[in-house]
Amino acid sequence: MARPIIEIKDLKKIYQMGSTEVKALNGVTFDVMENEYIAIMGPSGSGKSTLMNLIGCLDTPTSGSYILNNQDVSELEDAELAEVRNREIGFVFQTFNLLPRTDCLSNVELPLIYSGIKSAERHKRAAETLTRVGLGDRMDHKPNELSGGQRQRVAIARALVNNPSILLADEPTGNLDTKTGDEIMKLFEELYRAGNTILVVTHEDEIADHARRIIRLRDGIIEVDRKVENPLLENMELNITADPA
Secondary structure, three states: OOOEEEEEEEEEEEEEEOOEEEEEEEEEEEEEEOOOEEEEEOOOOOOHHHHHHHHOOOOOOOEEEEEEOOEEOOOOOHHHHHHHHHHHEEEEOOOOOOOOOOOHHHHHHHHHHHOOOOHHHHHHHHHHHHHHOOOOOOOOOOHHHOOHHHHHHHHHHHHHOOOOOEEEEEOOOOOOOHHHHHHHHHHHHHHHHOOOOEEEEOOOHHHHOOOOEEEEEEOOEEEEEEEOOOOOOOOOOOOOOOOOO
């Protein structure tokens, strides 16, 4: 039976801008179940980036509660948040955030170093994860030797290597052309079907259409929270072991 990985209740985030209070989030409540695929949407200023930072343990709320895998992370200190981030959350960013002078294998190993995993086990897990995303023959390549799509696959492998509770992607196709972006979304589909819990933050309807649930924010509150009955890739044949550009 599916269980809630994330339980968010009445989450608020207020920023002080001089003498003005800005309510970036104003009482957001929702759960994320195991193996959900959710798109978080909203216009500029809606609060979606603030919500992503809170879900990703990059910031703490002004009030409300955030339970991640049965742990209340609402009031953790920075060092504790960093530990939770590395253990529970795999990040995929629009700009890839890879180390430019380091090969793919070493880039993917990075979270395992922070976790204290020994070298041989790091190599093994990183190699397996790169193979899983279709880059088994690119392990010794550096980012500048790869296409944009391949670099994003390395970033996804790095996000997955610690077996996180959730995969949190921020505009994952924002720096890619349409064809390559479609390939990356096929990869997310395959990861979802393999049992991963995925949250994608996006302003693009075409990307959100791949999810099974859409949460749309406006002015710091949830405007829409709906299931998607017929997702775009439901009947599409997928193969992530290929090596598209």
